[in-house]
Amino acid sequence: MIRLENVSKEYKNGVHALRDINLTIEDGEFVYIIGPTGSGKSTLIKLLDGEEIPNSGTVMVENINVGKLKHSKVPVYRRNIGVVFQDFRLLPRMTIFENIAFALEVIGMKKVDIRRRVREVLELVSLQDKAKAFPDELSGGQQQRATIGRAIANHPKVLIADEPTGNLDPQMSAEIMDLLEKINEVEHATIVMVTHDSTIVDRFKKRTICLEEGYVIADIMKGGYLKHE
């Protein structure tokens, strides 16, 4: 469960990124966070993955108070959450298999277990035949699937996707959405997805939280992109 209570974040340069945010996201939910540039979406993600600490209020993720975490504990905390980026961030000199295995090596999983889990993940993201390929040999959609595979490899309870379809054409975006829905179902991961893409939000209806200038201006359970009058 993700719970934000009266969270405010102001950067040192005086920018008020978030103001008095109250949010609860239940286990296994799939949530969109939408809003224009500068509305505080990225800051919200940074608060969730422990990169930033709130000026006031508490950020609870899986009963961990993220803002109060010691610096040395942040890496360990991050093993509970997977992050998917708009620009993929795969290691260019490693194969897809190695890229996914890397996330598991880092946390000290046994070699045999790593191999088994990577195969499982590759199947889940439909990249079995690309295991030995390097990232630049894949299409954007395939690269993003590999990134998602890496993010979910160690069974994170929360998957944060920062504009995962931002660099993809509509058809590939739909593929990625199908995959995320599948992961939401199969892995029971809570998914928080930041997006700009109104077609996706309208087509795959989910709970939608709309940010603007640091405030939550709408939290629509039935989903759909918010139209401004």
Next chain:
Amino acid sequence: MIEFVKYLPKHVLSALKGLQRHMAMTISSVSAVSVTLLLMALFFVIAGNVENFTQHVEGDLKIHVAIDSIANQDAITAMEKEIAKMQDVAAVHFSSKEEELDALIKESGSVFQRYKDKNPMPNVFIVEVKEASKIPSVTKALNAIDGIEKAEYGGESIQHMIDTFSFIRSSGFIFVLALSLIALFLITNTIKMTIYTRNTELSIMRFVGANNAYIKTPFMMEGMCIGILGAILPIALMCIGYSTLYHMLNGYFLSSMFVMQPLYPFLLQLSAVLVGSGALVGVAGSFLATTKYLRWRR
């Protein structure tokens, strides 16, 4: 700690892989280290030899004490005991006037044979002191003893030389220290650059939950390798250069007073120092660079 040992082979591998992948970086940092270590080696050789010269010269420093010719055997024995009891005196040897003449003949030629019948040499004590710096005061004390004609040592010039040597020695070590700091700075900087080129790799590592030690270790191994690789060239140059010089000069520098350090174990010590300081500086440099980079700013 157990985790550290468990991952050590993997870290060593990834360090080697890193060195190979970033070949240009490796070469530039290795050569930076090489140059610094070469300078360090030069000063080490100079300082080491000066140290040796000083010891030799100091070891040769003895006070020559001429005994009054009227002193009889009993008086001489008493005096010898008295001198041996003095605080800064290490040893006293008696040398009779016949022995002194023989030594003179041996040193300066058979011309002095003609003095055999009418020996002009005095009986002497040869006094060794514990520390070179105590020579003037001991000489003064010896001159005050009754029955001693004159006590002498090489004089001011020798004292001056010893002072100069000790100055060269201590400034040499300060210089070596300064050079190590420069090497540290160079390595820190080059490794910082390698880290910046691997920015994505590091940020991914952090996002998938690698702790800092896990990220740092391969970099520190890399630094160590760079330091050791950087030591190879200076060691080779020094070994070849010094042994050539040693054989050319027959082990003496300018005069027989300056005995050079024998090749073994000096070159071995030099190599050990270079490899050790290279590795140490490499590890410290990468530690500083990665620590700075990985410091959490939240």
